[in-house]
Structures are given as structure tokens and as C-alpha cells.
Amino acid sequence: MRPFLVPYVTAGNGHRAAAMAVREAFSKEGLPSITVDVLNFSDKVFRMIYSNIYEIIGEHSHSSCGALYKLTDQDREKSSLIQLVDKISDKSLTQFRDFIRDNDPPAAICTHFLPQAILCNMKMNGQYNGRIYSCITDFDLHQMWVCQGVENYFVANEAMVHKLEELGVRKENILVSGIPVLSKFSSLSRKRIVPGRPQRMRILISGSSVADKKILSLLESINNLEIPLDIDVIAGRNESLHERISSVILDHPMTIRVHGFVDNMEALMAGSDLLISKPGGLTISEALCANLPLLLFSPIPFQETKNATFIEEKGAGFLCEDINQILHKVSWLYHNPSELMKMKDQCASLAYPMSARTIARKIIRDLHKDPGSFFHLKLSDFELTGTEALL
Secondary structure (H helix, E strand, C coil), rough: CCCCEEEEECCHHHHHHHHHHHHHHHHHHHCEEEEEEEHHCCCCHHHHHHHHHHHHHHHHHHHHHHHHHEEEEEEECCCCCHHHHHHHHHHHHHHHHHHHHHHHEEEECCCCCHHHHHHHHHHHCCCCEEEEEECCCCCCHHHHCCCCCCEEEECHHHHHHHHHCCCCCCCHHEECCCCCCHHHHHCCCCCCCCCCCCCCCEEEEECCCCCCCHHHHHHHHHHHCCEEEEEEEEEECHHHHHHHHHHCCCCCCCCCEEEEECHHHHHHCCCEECCCEECCCHHHHHHHHHHEEECCCCHHHHHHHHHHHHHHHCEEEEECCCHHHHHHEEEEEHHCCHHHHHHHHHHHCCCCCCCCHHHHHHHHHHHHCCCHHHHHHHHHHHHHCCCCHCC
16 A cells, blocks of 8 residues: 655644644545655755755845745746746656656645645656645745646645636635644644733743844843743744743733743643744644634745735734734733734634544545545555665
């Protein structure tokens, strides 16, 4: 029995997190799947361009990210630039194509457009006969996600359905599933806010993908609010940020706890009243499942700006242009708990806690209808070639 393939790219944390969620969902259905970072099939230079440079410009040069977004938000069939990018990617990932030919997965669920484009090209050329699914990890559409050969698009909201339809995708090939999150986010329970001003407010700050100086400046400024705040700051794998924040002391009545890399984000979210973060698609999706209102800042243009705009328009959070706006919103929400309650309810209305399982079950239904599918193969077909190092 051949496993499903869930390929992703390590360009930020969200694509991998979505892939892990989809793999977990297949496991809960009793079916095998594997996740692979397609950059493991490339050379060091290509890997650096796609991963390291993305992280650097994403943190320090938003204008460069914005320019790249606009240049590539074009029709693949008409854009010579995107066709050139596809050609370079295809040449740099010949080992990934070999991997697909050797293992012939019955379906590939892509949480990044890079492996999706390669698989679609293989399908158009008769080199791959499996089904290709696109799992879009933002709240708005970038045209790099649109490829001939995709069986079904899984999207975050109805607006994306309309945009895909305008680009020629049939409505029956689009499903509003939400962005896939791990099951531990699907069972979060939150206490309703008691009317009246809370005695204390707990704020969670996700700082791992934000420039150190912005987080330090935020903490220095928030110290002047003089309201009772309990603050958790996540530095992730940024050891420099962790060390610098660890020396920060907030004045009474505030407290601060500093975390490095955490594997209990769901517990931290469930215990918080407000999240301050960059507007990444996965972070937002997890927060919505925790019914956790968001103050979003330092977005990468344009995809993260559009994520934040969507959340603000729906009343689940605010896009803050600077630290002063963050401070104003924190103080306002502390003194207006009914508004915080409204935002919490809006988060609940936007959440898709079962998103990953919805995606897995849709794919399973599709393959059950296919007489040559995964479900008609022998158990001996489960053996893989050349993937041991990637599992």
C-alpha cells in the first residue's frame, strides 16, 4: 500500500506545520502518508535561495518581499518570469522528480506551490499519474498557487473561492476547508470573559520571526502601560533574542516569562487573552482555534498584510502599524472586556479546528471513486525507495 505524499518547503514555519497536520489526519484515518521537504532534494545554493534568503528578507527587508510578491502574482501561462522560475526549479529538483517516479504516490497534497508546480508539470508530461491537491496556507490567493493539473484546492475562506473561479478554476474543484492545524488545536476550550474589567490580562507575544529590536522596543514600551499584564514571550530558536529578552525586567504590576522553542503552543494560546504576532497563516489559524484575539504587526507584504486585513475586517483582531497602536489596543481591550469578548466570539466563528481531517477525508473519498487508486493496491506496495533519510 503506497502512502500519500505531503510535500512542503521550509520557507517560514507554516508550510511544514500544515504538512504535519495533514499527515496526522491521515494517520488518524488509519492510512499511511509521508512528509518531505523538497529542498532536501536540491543543492545547497537552491536551498539557500528558497529557505535562508526568504527568512532573512522576511525579517529585515519587507520591501524586497513585497516586490517579489507583486512580480510573481501573475498568470503562470502568460508570465515569462514565472515560467523561468518553474524551469530553474525543475532543473534544480531532478532528484525530487526521480523520487516521484520511483515511489509513484497515489496522491500528493502540497502545502507549498514549489512541489505543486513540479508535480503538475510531470503530470502534464505523462510522468506522474497520481492526484495533486493544493493546500493554500494564507487567507488570500497568490497566483503562484494556480496550476493546470491540480485536482482540488483547499482554501481558507469563500473570497478565495471567487478569486480561483475568476482564474478559471471550477467551483466544484475548490473546498473551503480552512488552513490545516494539528489536532491538539482542535480541542482547545476557553473560558468566557466575565463582565467587568479583568484583574489581570495575559498576553502571548510570538517573536521568533520578528527583528530583535522590534520585540525589545515593544517590551520597553509596554512597560509604561501601568496595567496588570502577565506576558509570555516566545523567542523560538532565536538564541540571541532569548538571551536579550531574559535580561528584561518589567515594573510591577507586570510579569514576564521568556520561552525558547516550544511544543506546547496550544497550551500557551489557551491560557492567554491576547496574541501579539506576525500575521502568518498558520499562526492565525491556530489562534482562531483557541478563540484568541490577535494584534498583528510587522507583516510581510503582501500575503501577511492580506492575512491581517482579513482578520481585522472580520473583527477577530487588529493590524497595528506601529508599537504605539499595539499599546493603545492593549490598554483599550483591558478596559473594555466586552470588546475582547466580541473578538473572541469572532475568532470562534472563523476557526476550522477540523481542517486537516476535512482535507484527508475529501481525498480519501476521491480515491475510493477511482478504480485504479491507492485503495486497490497490495500491502507490499507500501515499501519506499530512497526515502529513509527523509522520514
